Amino acid sequence: MSVKRPIIIDCDTGTDDAIAIIAALGCEEISILGLTSVNGNVSENYTSQNNLDMMEYLDRDIPVFHGAWLPLKASRDTGAGDNVHGKTGLGDVELPRAERRKMEGERAAEFIYRMALRYPGQLEIIATGPLTNVALAIIEHDDIKALIRKIYFMGGATEGGNVTPSAEFNIWVDPEACHTVLASGIPTVMVGLNVSNQATMGNGEIERLRGYGSREGRLAADIIHYQMNRFGIGIGFSRMHDPLTLAAALYPECLSFRECFVDAECRGDYTRGHTYVDLRNRSGRQPNCSVAVGIDVEKFREWLCERIRRAGE
Amino acid sequence: MRKFVIDCDTGTDDAIALMAAFGCEEIEILGITSVNGNVNEDNVSRNNLNMCEYLGWEVPVCRGAAYPFTMGFRNSSDQTHGKTGLGSVVIPEAVSHTFDRRISSRFLYEKAVECQGELELLVTGPMTNIAAAIIQYPDFAKLIKHLWFMGGAVYGGNVLPTAEFNIWVDPEAALTVFSSGIPLTMVGLDVTLKAIMTREDIEELRANGSKAAVLTADLLEFMEKRFARGGEDIIMHDALALAAAVYPECLQYRDYWMDVETRGDYTRGHTYADVRNKLNRQPNVRVATEIDVPAFRRWLVDKICLCK
Numbered sequence: 001m002s003v004k005r006p007i008i009i010d011c012d013t014g015t016d017d018a019i020a021i022i023a024a025l026g027c028e029e030i031s032i033l034g035l036t037s038v039n040g041n042v043s044e045n046y047t048s049q050n051n052l053d054m055m056e057y058l059d060r061d062i063p064v065f066h067g068a069w070l071p072l073k074a075s076r077d078t079g080a081g082d083n084v085h086g087k088t089g090l091g092d093v094e095l096p097r098a099e100r101r102k103m104e105g106e107r108a109a110e111f112i113y114r115m116a117l118r119y120p121g122q123l124e125i126i127a128t129g130p131l132t133n134v135a136l137a138i139i140e141h142d143d144i145k146a147l148i149r150k151i152y153f154m155g156g157a158t159e160g161g162n163v164t165p166s167a168e169f170n171i172w173v174d175p176e177a178c179h180t181v182l183a184s185g186i187p188t189v190m191v192g193l194n195v196s197n198q199a200t201m202g203n204g205e206i207e208r209l210r211g212y213g214s215r216e217g218r219l220a221a222d223i224i225h226y227q228m229n230r231f232g233i234g235i236g237f238s239r240m241h242d243p244l245t246l247a248a249a250l251y252p253e254c255l256s257f258r259e260c261f262v263d264a265e266c267r268g269d270y271t272r273g274h275t276y277v278d279l280r281n282r283s284g285r286q287p288n289c290s291v292a293v294g295i296d297v298e299k300f301r302e303w304l305c306e307r308i309r310r311a312g313e
Numbered sequence: 314m315r316k317f318v319i320d321c322d323t324g325t326d327d328a329i330a331l332m333a334a335f336g337c338e339e340i341e342i343l344g345i346t347s348v349n350g351n352v353n354e355d356n357v358s359r360n361n362l363n364m365c366e367y368l369g370w371e372v373p374v375c376r377g378a379a380y381p382f383t384m385g386f387r388n389s390s391d392q393t394h395g396k397t398g399l400g401s402v403v404i405p406e407a408v409s410h411t412f413d414r415r416i417s418s419r420f421l422y423e424k425a426v427e428c429q430g431e432l433e434l435l436v437t438g439p440m441t442n443i444a445a446a447i448i449q450y451p452d453f454a455k456l457i458k459h460l461w462f463m464g465g466a467v468y469g470g471n472v473l474p475t476a477e478f479n480i481w482v483d484p485e486a487a488l489t490v491f492s493s494g495i496p497l498t499m500v501g502l503d504v505t506l507k508a509i510m511t512r513e514d515i516e517e518l519r520a521n522g523s524k525a526a527v528l529t530a531d532l533l534e535f536m537e538k539r540f541a542r543g544g545e546d547i548i549m550h551d552a553l554a555l556a557a558a559v560y561p562e563c564l565q566y567r568d569y570w571m572d573v574e575t576r577g578d579y580t581r582g583h584t585y586a587d588v589r590n591k592l593n594r595q596p597n598v599r600v601a602t603e604i605d606v607p608a609f610r611r612w613l614v615d616k617i618c619l620c621k
Contacts, residue, residue: 045451070448072382073485073575075492107449110419135382136445140416142354142379176383176485183384266383267576 004031006119007249008112010067011242012040012129012170013050015085015093015223020128020242021051022216023304025060026311027250033115033123034063036108040129040173042089044069047129048103050089056098058215058311064101067108068132071174084230091226093219108133109140116147126249127153128242130170135177138184150187153178154245156262156275157193158291164270168193171264172273178264188289190262191245192275195255195295199244200237201304202228208305214312243304248292251303256294261285315340316428317558318421320377321551322350322438322479323360325393325400325532330437330551331361332525333613335370336620337559343424343432344373346417350438350482352388352398354379357438358412360398366407368525368620374410377417378441381483393545400535402528418445425456435558436462437551439479444486447493454493462490463554465584466502467569467600473582477502480573481582488573497598499571500557501584504564504604505550512537514614525620552613557601560612565603568596 007030011017024032035055037048044067051064085091104111112133116123127134131153138144155170155178163172171178182188201224209221227238247254261283265274277291317340321327334342345365347358354377361374380387395401413420421442425432434457436443443460446453464479464487472481480487491497510533518530536547556563570592574583586600 066449068448069451070489072444072448072489074444074448074489107419109445109449110416113416132448136418136449139378139380139382139384139441140418140445180380180382180384 005029005124006031006033006115006122007124007126008033008036008115010036010038010108010125010127010129010133011051012038012042012047013054014041014047014089014129014242015091015227016240016242017041017128018050018054018090018223019220019240020246021054022220022311023243023307024246025058025216026307026309029250032062034065034111036065036067036111036133038067038108038129038133039069039071040170041085046089052098052101052103053095056101057095063104065104065106065108065111068136071130071132072135072176091223091230093222093226109136112137113141113144116144120147122149123147124149124249125151126246127151128245130174131177131181132174135180138180145185148186150189151181152189152191152245152249153181154191154196154241156190158277158279158293160193161274162193163273166271167273168275171275175264175266175273178275179266182262182264182288189248190275190289191248191292195292196241196244197239198295198297199240199300200297201240201301202237205301205305209308212309212312216308216312220308240304244300247300247303254296254299254303255292257290258293259287260289260291261287262289262291315433316431317342317433317435318344318346318424320346320348320417320434320436320438320442321361322348322352322357323364324351324357324398324438324551325536326549326551327351327437328360328364328399329529329532329549329617330555331364332368332529332620333552333616334435334555335368336616336618338619339559342372344375344413344420346375346420346442347377348417348438348442349379349381349387350479351394356398362407362410362412363404366410367404373413373420375413375415375417375420378445381439381441382444382485386482400532400539402531402535404528417442418449421446422450422453425453430456431458432456433458433558434460435555436460437554439482440486440490441483444489447489454495457495459496459498460490461498461500461554461558463500463505463551465499467586467588469502470583471502473579475580476582477584480584484573484575484582488575491571491573491597498557498601499598500554500601504601505548505553507604507606508549508553508609509606510547510549510610514610517614518617521618523618523620526618529617549613553604553609556609556612563605563609563612564601566599567602568599570594570596571598
């Protein structure tokens, strides 16, 4: 089929979100309908500005939308992310401020619903931040469940965590939203830390990306360089959590999956934000998620570099 | 004139609150937004639309949240409000009035901007729409002059011994609203359980003969029969929240710091009021604690009779 897959990227750009977006620009098989922004790695005013700046810098006609600036359960102590992504979200990488392009007037949840109506049964969402926008679209529109083909999300882990020993950042920011998405009945694909921690890039890839001589290649290389050297400690590699989620949608061959029941822990004094992945089917609940459980790192790196190369052509 | 949007889950007593609101000359109603609650959102929004057409109200009616934030509770039928939300009362289906194209959270935000800080909200159902506006629009909370809501209780509950229905349906949304900085007045079960109408009131309304008065009498009679069957009494939960906004003299108030319990094996949906100020925090909610029942009943009957 020559028809392009309609896709919305919902993201909290974000260093590795930016790399995922660049790679998506190199994927001819998809049509990126829009970038919807969400609070997460940094606050929403930064993530949306980063998305806009990127689209202008890379000269792409993809609309950018404001989205939720708070999680669903917005208590007083709700804070924006940490400084893993630097103050503005792109580390020490500075893009020129967009001058020609403006934010769209619609909010993320409104746009997601309108696109679901326009592409019934076809729309796919790649969510690389907290799932607040997607959850809002679901709770505000009872008919959306039958309209969305699939939601790929970066978040959670079959075991372990990064914010806490049992919780990954995106889910921890808005566990209720993750629960709502998983309870909605829409088919979901989860790419968690158990695979994304292995999806690393390093100096070899930086050289390769720079060698493309394109803005896309250089920007990706600069971001990876920042990630490897942040906090003044060279760690020798950089993790591609969000690009791997894009790969789950467009190059699933580099991953292996298990059909599982998954839910987000929304209470828990110490475990809030944990993704419960019922790998052994102990709960007896119907699977609601394809969970990435294995990764072929070499294949993934090759695919990602190649997509970034194509993005710059 | 004071400007209001009414966010409701109509609902027998929501319907009465709406009619009373349209009888209040001192307020302008800019629109009605619908939310899942007493019955599901499809029925709620149909009821709102049908009422507008039946009673000749030219205001926008918006669809709203079909689920609470965490999906849990979606009402399909309810003993208290009947299958469609208006008990045994049937009004004609709207044929010319259509829904506003905006989703409730967007409509609330646009009205808040238009009113430049003067918009007040009357919320008589779960707080999902309001919270959705808060988390999507950074300036929304600051633009709301005051929010009057029916929900919660300092002491007691109805769904649970410690939780009231509207808050219990969507505790996360309520928590987001309580934390938002919007000036809040809570009209909870502490006072609403006493706001009981009587046979006298029903007869006075029926004798008045206006469309709204007769419809109200029909709804009150449904409640009267419901009570006779062992259900809830003829209680005006939602109209009392309206009274707090436009006839505050019929209530007494205390200011408390409040929060919402969202965990709790048995207490999810509880509204916690720091009644002894043990936490020493700035109060964020004005809470109705006492009610002058005869004054309220008189006021309500009068406003219904003024409803056009």
